[in-house]
Amino acid sequence: MKVLFIGGTGNISSASSRLAIEKGIDLYHLNRGNSENRIVGAKKILGDITKREQLSELEKHDWDVVVNWIAFTPQDIERDILLFKGKTKQYIFISSASCYQTPLSYPIITESTPLCNTLWDYSENKIKCEDRLQRAYREEGFPITIVRPSLTYDTVIPIAIGGFNEYTAADRILKGKEIIIHGDGTSLWTVTHSDDFAKGFVGLLGLTQAIGHAFHITSDEILSWNMIYKILADSLGIEARVVHIASDFICSVEPSYTGTLLADKAESVIFDNTKIKTFVPEFRATIPFATGIKRTLQWLDENPERKFINPESNEKIDRILKKYKSIKA
Template sequence: MKVLFIGGTGNISTESSLLCVQLGIELTLLTRGNRGVAIPGAKFIVGDINQKSTQEQLAKQQWDAVVNWIAFTAEDVERDIKLFSKNTNQYVYISSASCYQKPVSNPIITESTPLANPWWQYSRDKIAGEDALTKAYRETGFPICIVRPSLTYDTVIPLPIGAWTHYNVIERIKQGKPIIVQGDGTSLFTITHASDFAKGFVGLLGRQTTIGHAFHITSDESLNWDQINLAVAAAVGIKPNIVHIPSDFICHVAPDYTGTLLGDKSHSVIFDNRKIKQFVPDFCPSTPFNIGIQQTLDWFAEKPERQIIDHQAEALSDKIIKQYQQAFN
C-alpha cells in the first residue's frame, strides 16, 4: 500500500508514521524538514504543500491513501481536493473532537453528535473543512475519510494551562507553586496516547469501506481533571498544590483560554468508540494516562532544551490565581 502523509512527524502523527513502516506500508512524508524527527524506512519529500513545484511532484504519483495532518481550514481542504481528485483512493482529513457540540446536550459522544462550537475558532475552521469535504464527496465522489482525535499526546504535556509544549506546570509543581485546575476538577475528559491513536488510525488506511465516514479515535479511559493533574504530579514525584478556579473566571482574566476551556475542556465528555472498533477490530487502547505521562515527562527530561518556560504564560497564571484569591478569599 502506498501512502502519503502531509506532515507526519508531529506529536500525534509520529507514532502513526512509525507504525505504518512497521506494518510494511510504503510511506512517503511531505514535510518542511524542520522537526528533525527520523522515521526509518519512510521516504521524505522536503517541501511545502502550497508550492506549485511540490504540488506537481505529488500529482505525478498515484496514492492508495493521502493523509493531511496539517490541514486546518476549508481553504486547505479545497486545495487538496483539486490536487488529489484523480490520484488517490482515500483522502483522510485530521479534524478534531473539539468540533462536537459545545455545550454538550449528551455527554456520551458518538460520531453522529452534532458539530457546533461557538467558543473556538480552531474548531469552527475544522468543521468548515469537514463541510467542504462532505460537499465534494456528495457531488463528485471524492474519497473522504474524516478522523477526529481528542487531546492526543506523546511529546506534549496535555494540560490546558501552562503546559503543552511548555514546561511551566512541571516547574510549578517542583517549586510547590499553585497550579490551576479549571472548575472543581470533577468534569471527565479522555486523554489518548499517540501510540494508541495510531493503532486505530493506521487500521483505517486504504480501506474502501471507510469512504464517506467519520471516526473519533480515543482512549477508553475517562478521568476527571483532578485525577489527570494528580497523575502528572505523581510522575514528577511531588504532591501538587491545586487551585480550583471556574473556567468562566479564567477566561475573563485571560480570554485566550476561552476556546480550549469553554469550547472543550470544561465539559464532561465520554467517547463511544464502538465505530472505530467495528472497522478496526484490533483497536484496543492499552496505555493508561499514568503510564503514558511518565513516558512523556521522561522525554522532556532527556534534553534540557525541551524544558521551555513561557514567562508570559507564567505571569498570566500568577495573575489569574491572584485575582481569584482577591475576589473569593
C-alpha cells in the same frame, strides 16, 4: 500500499508513521524538513504544501491514501481537492473532537453527535473543512475519511493550562508554585496516547469501507481533571499545590483560554468508540495515562531544551491567581 502523510513527524502523527512502516506500508512524508524527528523507513518529499511551486515532485505520484495532518482551513481543503482528485483512492482529513456540540446536550459522544462549536475559531474552521469534504464526497465522489482525535499526547503534556507544547505547569509543580485546575476538577475527560491512537488510525488506511465515514479514536480510560493533574504530579514525584478556579472566571481574566476551556475542556465528555472498534476490530487502547505520561516526561528529560517554560503563560497563571485571591479575600 503507497501512502502520503502531509506532515507525519508531529506529536500524533509520528506514532502513526512508525506503525504504518512496521506494517509494511510504503510511506512517504511531505514536509519542509524542519523537524528534529526523523522516522526511519519513511521516504521524504521535501516541500511546503502551501507553495505550489515546491510540489513538482509530489505531482508525479499517485497514491492509495493521502493523509493531511496539517489542514486547518477551508482554503487548505480546496487546495487538496484540486491537488489529489483523481490522484488518490482515499483522502483522510485530521479534524478534531472539539468540533462536537458545545455545550453538549448529552455527555456520551458518538460520531453522530452534532458538530457545532461557535466558541473557538479552530473548531469552526475544522467543521467548515468537514462540510466541504462531505460535499466533495457527495457531489464529486472525492474519497474522504474524517478522523477526529481528542486530547492525544506523546511528546506533549495533555493538560489545560500551562501544558501541551509547554513545560510551564510541570515546572511550577516542581518548584512548589501553585497551578490552576479549571472548575472543581471533577468533570470527566479522556487523554489518549499517540501509540494507542495509531492502532485505530493505521487500520483505516486503505479501508474501502471507511470511505465517506467519520471516526473519533480515543482511549476508554475516563479520568477526572483532578486525577489527570494528580497523576502528572505523582509522575514528577511531588505533590501539586492546586487552586480550583471556575472556567468562566479564568476566561474573564484571560480570554485567550476560551478556546481550550469553554470551547473544549470545561464539561464532562465520554467518547463511545464502538464505531472505530467495529471498522478496525484490532483497535484497543492499552496505555493508561499513569504509564504514558511517565514516557512523555522521560522523553522531555532526555533533552532539557524540549522543556519550554513559557514566561507569558506564567504571567497569565499568576495574574489569574492574584485576581481570584483578591476577590475571594
